[in-house]
Amino acid sequence: MPILNRASEMHEEIVGWRRHLHQNPELGFDLADTSAFVADRLRAFGCDEVVTGIGRTGVVGVIRGRHGAGRTVGLRADMDALPLDERSGVSHASHTAGRMHACGHDGHTAMLLGAAKYLAETRNFAGSVVVVFQPAEEIGGGAREMLAEGLMERFGIERIYGMHNMPGIPLGHFAICDGPIMGAPAKFSITISGRGGHAARPHTTIDPILAGAQLVTALQTIVSRRTDPLASVVVTITKVDAGTAYNIIPEKIELWGTVRALRMADAEAGKEQVTAVCAGVAAATGAKIEIDYEGPYPSTVNPPQEARFSAQVAQEVVGADRVDANVKPSMAGEDFARMLAARPGSFIFIGNGDSAELHHPAYDFADEAIPAGVSYWVRLTETALAPR
Ligand SMILES: [Zn+2]
Numbered sequence: 001m002p003i004l005n006r007a008s009e010m011h012e013e014i015v016g017w018r019r020h021l022h023q024n025p026e027l028g029f030d031l032a033d034t035s036a037f038v039a040d041r042l043r044a045f046g047c048d049e050v051v052t053g054i055g056r057t058g059v060v061g062v063i064r065g066r067h068g069a070g071r072t073v074g075l076r077a078d079m080d081a082l083p084l085d086e087r088s089g090v091s092h093a094s095h096t097a098g099r100m101h102a103c104g105h106d107g108h109t110a111m112l113l114g115a116a117k118y119l120a121e122t123r124n125f126a127g128s129v130v131v132v133f134q135p136a137e138e139i140g141g142g143a144r145e146m147l148a149e150g151l152m153e154r155f156g157i158e159r160i161y162g163m164h165n166m167p168g169i170p171l172g173h174f175a176i177c178d179g180p181i182m183g184a185p186a187k188f189s190i191t192i193s194g195r196g197g198h199a200a201r202p203h204t205t206i207d208p209i210l211a212g213a214q215l216v217t218a219l220q221t222i223v224s225r226r227t228d229p230l231a232s233v234v235v236t237i238t239k240v241d242a243g244t245a246y247n248i249i250p251e252k253i254e255l256w257g258t259v260r261a262l263r264m265a266d267a268e269a270g271k272e273q274v275t276a277v278c279a280g281v282a283a284a285t286g287a288k289i290e291i292d293y294e295g296p297y298p299s300t301v302n303p304p305q306e307a308r309f310s311a312q313v314a315q316e317v318v319g320a321d322r323v324d325a326n327v328k329p330s331m332a333g334e335d336f337a338r339m340l341a342a343r344p345g346s347f348i349f350i351g352n353g354d355s356a357e358l359h360h361p362a363y364d365f366a367d368e369a370i371p372a373g374v375s376y377w378v379r380l381t382e383t384a385l386a387p388r
């Protein structure tokens, strides 16, 4: 089954939903309009069950096949946008300043709605498919709250699948790998407290800026000297907040940063190593260094069998030459990791072509990817739930 004719017929309608969502972005868990839009459509398609309010604004639809009892698979999309001013210049740009669908979750939601419409019309499978629309992917916590409210148990979900668009992968292509496909992120803020004073009398102070400069450099030894060169780890300092005048040594400065690794063991080691480096710099400089460390959150890991299954489904949709089954993972984090930790399944990338990067103000989801994405969801469902 290549790209479905029906998916092509529905293209204009799905693009309409996608652009409506793009114009009306909402953030985090505050998805009142988005989740109502999704739930209204799922009801109109004739889903057997539509449940709202799971994980605050999460929405779930259940569609039963017409070939009797069977297994249950879940398909998941994310719905939230980012706090960003859009500069895409497109006619369907965000109507709200400071909010933008810069990660393509509008496209993910529209594609899964398209698949739900098709699957509710045709029902050519045994058992049930559960379409899961989660809030708060970007800020994290949406998946955790849906899981805590019994998402998997309540709907009997046995396998769970996710999809994310990826700029740089050609349109109409898919990419996946087995093992970790998205990283385990952690973030930290570090407060360095010294003793302030006159810039001309440093010997009477404890200079937190000098301690901070040493710390920024020393933290780079985590990757270069404390981590196996064959492991994948990145440490980045992203913000330095220090000082007020050219002649004052400040009391206190603040650094923000992130540690990311592909494997959880490396991510957890990162936390101990940041702590150890801070203790060393504190001892050497006399400054007091406090760390507020959040994470690591789990990496997104595809079991080999599920990665193969998903690659095969994608190949059947777009052809073997358009599927990279061995793509390099991304060090970005993904909240879907928690769902994949709860049930077997996979996370696949769908090409967004030559677009701006994710989280960039000029980014836009490529509507041309929609028929392939919808067809992938349908094909995956009909294969995983084929009548025996
Ligand atoms: Zn994102």
Ligand SMILES: [Zn+2]
Pocket (backbone or CB within 6 Å): 103, 104, 105, 137, 164
């Ligand atoms: Zn995203």
